[in-house]
Amino acid sequence: MKAKSLVTAVVILLGFLFTLQNSAVVEIRFLFGSVRMSLALxxxxxxxxxxxxxxxxxxxxxxxxSD
Structure with missing residues (x-):
């Protein structure tokens, strides 16, 4: 169980660091609308x-x- 927690923590940390490094504002277009927001968000x-x-x-x- 301890190894699973460690792997989970490392993956979350790497995801957080990846997010912080991608902070540029981008335009997201979906169907008929678009919005500008931070890529990190x-x-x-x-x-x-x-x-x-x-x-x-x-x-x-x-x-x-279980049913």
């Missing part, structure tokens, strides 16, 4: 969405397995 939001999606899918799979 885009990276953080995408990562958070991925974490949330993974958590929700994992929770749903565990519930389905």
């Amino acid at each position: 885009v990276i953080l939001l995408a990562g958070a969405a991925g974490l949330l999606g993974g958590f929700l899918l994992g929770t749903a799979a565990r519930r389905r397995k």
Whole structure:
């Protein structure tokens, strides 16, 4: 369990450092709209969405397995 925590901490740290190094303002276009924001914020939001999606899918799979 300790190795898993260490790997998780290293991955989070590397992701944070990558985000800090990419702070330029970019334009994001999706469907019919566009928005200008920091690339670091885009990276953080995408990562958070991925974490949330993974958590929700994992929770749903565990519930389905226990039923």
